[in-house]
Amino acid sequence: MISLFLFFYGVALPIGLLLTVLGLKGLMEITRYESGKTFLYKLNPLTKVFFGIVVMSVAAVTIWWIGAILTLVTMFLYLTLNDGKKKFAYITLLVFITIIGSTWSIAPYTPNSVLQMVFPCPTSSYTVVWVWPSYFVNIMGYEPQLTLQALIYGAQISFRITSVLVSSLLLILTTTTSDIFRMFSKVKVPLAITFSILVGVKTVPRIFEILDTSVKMQFIRGLGYGKPRVLYPLYFFYAGLMAIIPSMVYLLRGAKNLAISVDTRGFRAYESRTMLVNLPFTKYDYAMFAVMIGLIILAVLANIYGFGRSIPYVGY
Template sequence: MKSLFRYEQKDSLLHRLDPRVKLFWLFGISVLSVVFGTPDLLAILFISTLPFWVMLKPSKSRIKAIIIIFMSVLLSFTISQALFYYWAKDPLFTLVPSSFPLLGPLTGGIYFYADGAVYGLYQSFRVMASLSAAMLVIATTHPGMLIDAFVRFFEIRTAGKSYRIGIPYEIAFMVSSAVSFAPTMLEESGIILNAMQARGLELKGDVRRKAKALKYILVPLVVNILRAGRKLAIAADTRGFRANRHRTYVNELKLKRNDYIFLIYTILLTSGGLYLSYIGFGGTVPI
């Protein structure tokens, strides 16, 4: 799972694209995943991200992690909506009858609705489309370039001066650090778990034993994360972080031919999706 949050260094088309263009594409996919309201469009939106995974040719560990994430999202949405679908009429079968002691009177019975399962199935495409695009951006964009894209998303030159439009550098650094800390946490938890098991920690058994074992893992994990954060803060201070308000950059972001082609594709995709939503394919309606 830790490979999901790591930059994968390769020479693919997405790697060569300007990070600002990729962020704009991610924004467009996220907007369309909200405004679309029909199963066909939501499925097409998700499928539109899959060819970029083929171009990327990810590692086997990343493919395995992606499949686990997508299947988890799909099953959680499908099952939750099958049990709690508001517009459902006739249940497919009963899980807990209303006459069941205590739980039955409290819930009025728990039923499985086929139309709710279908509704949850296509609603899961909303999350999977945005999630797929976000993971593609993370996998193909170096963290340093991602920070530059956030800070210098748009630049205007006038009267011999340049004005950059973007979020403050401190916030961009914080976001990039938070993303990079995710695989670190997973690695640390794995190391701590192996160390505790080598010392005789038993994880098998009832819920009480597992909860007791959990505290032996969480405490050293939090301590190690705090230590890593402190080291990062010291390293940033020694390198003059925030020492100068007007920063200079080694790499200048410039759009190339492929960037313009991908930008036009993103604009056409987003504007076409918004138009379809405007003429009646938008909103979330019960099936």
């Protein structure tokens, strides 16, 4: 019974927090563009793309706590956005959910041979949290024992994911699809790739909006009516699952209509396009490039002084 509880804790808790506490509305808030006047809105889209790439690279080649610091610092940038406190709360919750989900997707599967590189001590000294039954080991591929060291290792790995997540969402929150298209065209990115990226950026918030509408419609039609409120999260989860297929059908139909629309307007008729609006690099961009250069230097120094990823993640 405890094994099942731990399993569903690792699987159901992130999903439950995502659907009930953060909610589809919260996901829409941090994946949808809103105009603003702070420095993040004034950055060139290419600068934001490079920033995300640099953060991802630095987090990938350095020790875990550098990724944790990058996550925390980037999260505070959300306070400069429109309604920044609300967005900061949403992104904090999303990071927390990501850490839990990532930890529990890594820890049960990490063998002692890997943990010994991370924690160079006899495996007999590891703190055993739980011993999995044989069917968890044989069917699900779990390691026989869940140790505290495996949980620490999973949490350390999760900071690579969170640093990329928070830096990437800044691009979606502060940049219009038109500006992204102009910048990618200026640096000669193929139009097919540019268009695919723009469709993705445009679709992400739309997915949550459609799912939210579909879930609410199911409750309006009587889903869970008269049932105990303690079962509401289960009905909400069920409604979310039932909304996936209709939402995907709606989005695919919209993608088809969009393809027809751009073809009739002569999209890709020429290899290059002229632009009415020029996107210059401002002093804010140069400041961000200086920050990125500093991060690259930090990554190099970290590897030189023994804090690179070749040195295992140390939890103490």
